[in-house]
Amino acid sequence: MNVFWFIPTHGDSRYLGTSEGARAADLAYFQQIAVAADTLGYEGVLLPTGRSCEDAWVVASSLIPVTQRLKFLVAIRPGLSSPGLAARMASTFDRLSGGRLLINVVTGGDSAELEGDGVFVDHDTRYEITDEFLHIWRELLSAAHSNDAVNFEGKHLQSKGGKLLYPPVQEPHPPLWFGGSSPAAHNIAATHIDTYLTWGEPPEAVAKKLGDIRKRAEDAGRKIRFGIRLHVIVRETEDEAWAAADRLISRLDDETVARAQASFAKMDSEGQRRMAALHGGKRGGRETLEIYPNLWAGVGLVRGGAGTALVGNPEQVAARMKEYAELGIETFILSGYPHLEESYRFAELVFPLLPKTHGARTPRGASGPLSGPFGEIVGNNYLPKVSAS
Numbered sequence: 150m151n152v153f154w155f156i157p158t159h160g161d162s163r164y165l166g167t168s169e170g171a172r173a174a175d176l177a178y179f180q181q182i183a184v185a186a187d188t189l190g191y192e193g194v195l196l197p198t199g200r201s202c203e204d205a206w207v208v209a210s211s212l213i214p215v216t217q218r219l220k221f222l223v224a225i226r227p228g229l230s231s232p233g234l235a236a237r238m239a240s241t242f243d244r245l246s247g248g249r250l251l252i253n254v255v256t257g258g259d260s261a262e263l264e265g266d267g268v269f270v271d272h273d274t275r276y277e278i279t280d281e282f283l284h285i286w287r288e289l290l291s292a293a294h295s296n297d298a299v300n301f302e303g304k305h306l307q308s309k310g311g312k313l314l315y316p317p318v319q320e321p322h323p324p325l326w327f328g329g330s331s332p333a334a335h336n337i338a339a340t341h342i343d344t345y346l347t348w349g350e351p352p353e354a355v356a357k358k359l360g361d362i363r364k365r366a367e368d369a370g371r372k373i374r375f376g377i378r379l380h381v382i383v384r385e386t387e388d389e390a391w392a393a394a395d396r397l398i399s400r401l402d403d404e405t406v407a408r409a410q411a412s413f414a415k416m417d418s419e420g421q422r423r424m425a426a427l428h429g430g431k432r433g434g435r436e437t438l439e440i441y442p443n444l445w446a447g448v449g450l451v452r453g454g455a456g457t458a459l460v461g462n463p464e465q466v467a468a469r470m471k472e473y474a475e476l477g478i479e480t481f482i483l484s485g486y487p488h489l490e491e492s493y494r495f496a497e498l499v500f501p502l503l504p505k506t507h508g509a510r511t512p513r514g515a516s517g518p519l520s521g522p523f524g525e526i527v528g529n530n531y532l533p534k535v536s537a538s
Contacts, residue, residue, distance in 0.1 A: 150474055150504050151376075153193045153222065154186040154492050155484035156212070158203040163487055164400040166409070166451040172487065174203075176211060182489050183212040186219055189496040193220030195378070195482050197454070198255050200262050206238060213246045222251040222326060222482070227282035228268045228275060229257075233311050235282075236289040240317040248318035254279065254327040254342065256334070258418025259453075272417045274305075276333035281306040283325070283341040289313050290322035326376070330358065330419040339365030342373060344480060348420055349379040349457035350427070351441040356476045363477070376480030377473055380448050380458035381491070383466045383498050391435055394460045397486060398432065398447045406432055409451040416453075424449045424456040443469045458485075467502035 156179050163170030172178065186194050194212075196205040209221040223242070225235045243250040256279045257263050258272075270278070281303035288299040293313035301308040317323055327338055328346035335358075338345045345362050347355055359375055366373040382397070384390040410430040413421050428438055428446040438447045440457070443465050449456020459466045470481055485491025 150470070151192045151480040152190075152500075152503070153195055153220075153480060153482040154182070154191045155482065155488060156182055156194050156196045156208065157484070157488045158205065158208055159197055159199075159201045161487050161489075164396070165398050165448065165486070166402075166405045167400040169400055176208075178489070179208055180212060180215050182492060183216050183219060185489060185492045187216040189492060190500065191219070191492070191496070192480075193222055193249075193251060195222040195253070196224070198224035198226065198253070199257075199259070200265065201453075206242070210242065210245075213242075213249075218249070220249045220251055221246065222253050224253040224255040225282075225286070226255055226257065227279040228263070228270070229266055232282050232285035232306065232308065233289060236286050236313055237315075239286075239323055240290060240293065240313055240315050243317035243319055243323050244315060250317075250319070250323040252323050252325050253346075254283065254325055254337070256329065256337075258421055259416045261415060272331070273333050276329075276331075276337055278305045279337055280340065283337070285311065287322060287325075287341065290317055291320075293317070294320060328378070328420065330423055334419070335362050335365055338362050338373065339369050339371065344374040344376050346376045346378055346480075346482070348424060348455045349377055349444065349459075350423060351444060352472055352476060354423075355473065355478075359477055374479050375477045376482060377478050378455040378482045379484075380455065381466060381483045381485050381495055381499075382445070382458050382460045383463055383485075383495055385462060385498065387462045387465060390460050390462060390465075394438075394445055394447060394458065395434065398450060401432060401450065403432065406430060406450045409453075413453055421453065424454070427457065455484075463498040463502055466499055470499075470503065 157174055160174045161172055183194060196209050198205045205223045209223045239250060239252060256275050285299065285301050285306060285308045289311050290313060292299050293316035299308050299311040324343040325341060326344045326346055327342040329337065339362060347358055362373060382390050382394050384393055410425065413425055427440050428449055431437060432450060438445050440446050443459055443461040445458045445460045446456060448458050459469050483495060485495065
């Protein structure tokens with residue numbers, strides 16, 4: 150089980166939908182979260198993309214020197230940049246980070262944002278462009294290892310003698326990740342993608358989606374891995390966790406929710422439509438927003454994209470994660486508000502209950518018996534008893 154965390158380049162707060170409890174999302178804060186994730190044993194971090202965020206490539210590049218083994222899941226945007234430029238950026242980042250780059254393919258589902266960026270095509274055409282983009286991108290990075298040129302003639306994109314002179318560290322190229330819920334998106338996943346990401350729907354819906362993609366990939370002679378994107382609200386007791394979930398949306402008013410939902414409704418993203426359907430745009434308590442045991446749709450009232458959270462005590466959250474793992478999910482990309490504190494809370498409470506491939510590393514410069522999270526010395530003389538976390 151691989152666990153990732155999240156760099157909140159679109160802002161962070163203790164309360165959703167308000168500036169109350171908000172904090173400055175700047176370089177120092179991003180670095181704090183990245184170092185925490187690296188130290189605590191998260192395998193990587195996701196950096197979001199879009200006009201509501203700081204640029205993912207610039208931010209991720211700034212985090213390379215302050216981390217040691219943390220991987221970075223960074224977006225490429227077919228239609229917004231050329232395959233050649235995106236391939237050069239990926240190769241350089243992979244080389245400078247020592248092979249720590251993962252690629253998140255984002256076609257985009259917000260037509261208003263895309264038009265603002267100069268993209269004026271419909272939903273299915275965007276996926277046609279994505280398909281051709283990835284053909285060229287993959288070939289360029291693969292051919293760089295042998296110094297070969299790439300020629301491609303598509304309906305939307307072309308490459309004539311395309312070449313990369315500096316190959317990436319990872320062969321044939323940094324792994325491709327992707328999420329999308331429409332049939333066109335599923336075809337892209339089956340044809341090109343190494344890891345398919347779903348948002349946090351109830352397990353039955355996730356199983357159906359994964360089954361469709363798995364079948365399409367098999368028909369294409371490929372195997373594909375799966376991951377899930379979720380928020381998490383974990384506390385030592387179940388009651389504390391649900392109280393924290395209620396607090397997170399306690400400053401929301403109906404006008405703010407309605408404005409957010411109206412904005413989401415204009416998108417042509419099937420995934421966003423499915424997220425909105427989970428809560429119907431209605432505020433409420435646990436009885437309204439708990440759509441499956443320990444799965445809460447409150448985040449999606451005002452946040453686009455991933456809108457569900459795992460809520461509960463450590464054993465409950467771990468049990469839900471294992472339930473998703475039984476469906477074939479290998480990677481969990483998590484986040485919590487505020488992201489710095491919650492990265493520690495989740496690692497301390499839930500990591501000991503999970504079969505993880507990663508573990509906490511020894512902080513730089515530390516040596517001997519005090520290398521790691523050990524607690525405060527008791528009575529100036531004794532080490533505290535070792536706990537699972």
